[in-house]
Amino acid sequence: MTRILRRLAASCLAAAAVVTTAHAQNYPTQPVRLVVPFGAGGVTDITARVFAEGLSRELGQPVVVENRAGAGGGIAAGVVAKSRPDGHTLLVITNGMFAVNPLIYPSLAYDPRKDFTYVGMLANTPTILAVHPNSPYASLPELMKAAAAEKDRLSFSTAGEGSDNYQVLQLLQQATGTQLLPVPYKSGSESLTAVITRTVDVTAISAVTAVSFVESKQIRPFAVTSSRRLAHLPDIPTVKEALGKSVEGGSLSGVAAPAGTPAEVVKRLNAAIAKVAASPLVQEKIYSKGSEAVDPTQAAFEKRVRDEQAKWAALLKPAAR
The missing domain is CATH 3.40.190.10 (Periplasmic binding protein-like II)
Incomplete structure (x- = not known):
C-alpha cells in the first residue's frame, strides 16, 4: 500500500510539473497588471510606464499600470503579496519598500523577505x-x-x-x-x-x-x-x-512577483525586462534623462535587496521600532 501511495504521489507531482511548465510556456494568457506604489508623475511611475510599453510588445499582452499609493508603498505591496502567483499581477518595488519600510513602520501588510520573488531591476535614479x-x-x-x-x-x-x-x-x-x-x-x-x-x-x-x-x-x-x-x-x-560630505541616494526600482510564481514565468519576465532595458525606448526616455542602467539579472537584484536591507538596518537602527 505504501509503495502504491508513493507512486501515486510521484505521479501527481509529475502531472503538476507538466501543468506548471505548460502554463509558463503560454504565459502570459491575459493582460498583466503592473502595480505602482506611488501616485502618477513621479520617477517610479514614469519608469513603470516606459517599461510597461516595452513589456507589452515583448510579452504579447497589454501591461497595464495601476497606481496604488499610500503607506510608503505598503498598500500596493500588500495587494500584490496576496495576489495569485501566476505572473499576471506584478509590483514595481523600490529600495524603500524592501529595506526602509520594515524599519520605520510598526506593522506591514507584507513581508519583503517572504512574500515576493525579485524578478529584475529597472533603474537607479x-x-x-x-x-x-x-x-x-x-x-x-x-x-x-x-x-x-x-x-x-x-x-x-x-x-x-x-x-x-x-x-x-x-x-x-x-x-x-x-x-x-x-x-x-x-x-x-x-x-x-x-x-x-x-x-x-x-x-x-x-x-x-x-x-x-x-x-x-x-x-x-x-x-x-x-x-x-x-x-x-x-x-x-x-x-x-x-x-564635502558624501550623500548618495535615490530610487532603485525593480519588478517583483508574488512568492510562488513559477520559475519559468519569472525567467520569461526577467528576459523581457532585460530586452526592454536595452531598447532605444528606455535608453531615450529613462537612462538618458538621469537614471542609471542596472544589472537586470535576477541574481543581481536579489543581492542588491540583501545589501540595501543591511545598509538601512545599520543606518536606521536607532529609529527602528
Missing part, C-alpha cells in the same frame, strides 16, 4: 536637492548652516516615509548632523509642487523629472545625490563637491 528660485539660501552650505542653527527650522517635502526623497533626507541629516522637518505627500510630483509653491523650503527631486523644471527655472538646483555629476545637467555639483 539619483535625486537633485533643490529650492524655490527665490529662496533666501543661495547654496547647499548656506541651507545646511541654517538647518544646523535650529532643529526643524527648515521643511523638507517627501513622497512619504520610505520614498526616495525620504531616504535622501535621512542620509543628508546623518551626514550633516542636522534635523529638518519632513512634510510628507502622496507622490514625488506633489512633493515637487510644494517647493514650487514655496510651501516647503527644500526637497529632493528625481533627476528624471527635474530637468524641465530646472531649465524653466521653476526650481534652483543645489546638488545631485550621486557619486558623479549628471551628463545632461553637468553644472550641478554632487553633494560631496558642495558640502
Whole structure:
C-alpha cells in the first residue's frame, strides 16, 4: 500500500510539473497588471510606464499600470503579496519598500523577505536637492548652516516615509548632523509642487523629472545625490563637491512577483525586462534623462535587496521600532 501511495504521489507531482511548465510556456494568457506604489508623475511611475510599453510588445499582452499609493508603498505591496502567483499581477518595488519600510513602520501588510520573488531591476535614479528660485539660501552650505542653527527650522517635502526623497533626507541629516522637518505627500510630483509653491523650503527631486523644471527655472538646483555629476545637467555639483560630505541616494526600482510564481514565468519576465532595458525606448526616455542602467539579472537584484536591507538596518537602527 505504501509503495502504491508513493507512486501515486510521484505521479501527481509529475502531472503538476507538466501543468506548471505548460502554463509558463503560454504565459502570459491575459493582460498583466503592473502595480505602482506611488501616485502618477513621479520617477517610479514614469519608469513603470516606459517599461510597461516595452513589456507589452515583448510579452504579447497589454501591461497595464495601476497606481496604488499610500503607506510608503505598503498598500500596493500588500495587494500584490496576496495576489495569485501566476505572473499576471506584478509590483514595481523600490529600495524603500524592501529595506526602509520594515524599519520605520510598526506593522506591514507584507513581508519583503517572504512574500515576493525579485524578478529584475529597472533603474537607479539619483535625486537633485533643490529650492524655490527665490529662496533666501543661495547654496547647499548656506541651507545646511541654517538647518544646523535650529532643529526643524527648515521643511523638507517627501513622497512619504520610505520614498526616495525620504531616504535622501535621512542620509543628508546623518551626514550633516542636522534635523529638518519632513512634510510628507502622496507622490514625488506633489512633493515637487510644494517647493514650487514655496510651501516647503527644500526637497529632493528625481533627476528624471527635474530637468524641465530646472531649465524653466521653476526650481534652483543645489546638488545631485550621486557619486558623479549628471551628463545632461553637468553644472550641478554632487553633494560631496558642495558640502564635502558624501550623500548618495535615490530610487532603485525593480519588478517583483508574488512568492510562488513559477520559475519559468519569472525567467520569461526577467528576459523581457532585460530586452526592454536595452531598447532605444528606455535608453531615450529613462537612462538618458538621469537614471542609471542596472544589472537586470535576477541574481543581481536579489543581492542588491540583501545589501540595501543591511545598509538601512545599520543606518536606521536607532529609529527602528
